[in-house]
Amino acid sequence: MIRHIVMWKMADPSDAQDRAMAIKKNLEALKGEIEELVDIEVGLNFNETESASDVVLVSTFKTREDLEIYQDHPSHKSVGANYVRPYVKERRVVDYEF
Secondary structure: OEEEEEEEEEOOHHHHHHHHHHHHHHHHHHHHOOOOOOEEEEEEOOOOOOOOOOEEEEEEEOOHHHHHHHHHOHHHHHHHHHHHHHHEEEEEEEEEEO
């Protein structure tokens, strides 16, 4: 099994909460749309320290190939282009087998 974790820090604090909710809603909607996606959870941070990220994605796949299919899927790319990349200033990712 593969775990894919991504954390983002929003670029503009004035609309960060609304943008974070849009990221959560649209990423979680991929669950029924991309069959290789076993599980997905998107969390919104409440920790206000400087080192904290604003949004975290934790998703699960059966294989590395399934993760690649997810990453190349048009619906996933659309969420990234419309709801994530324009509004974040920092991204961190970890992929691992378990």
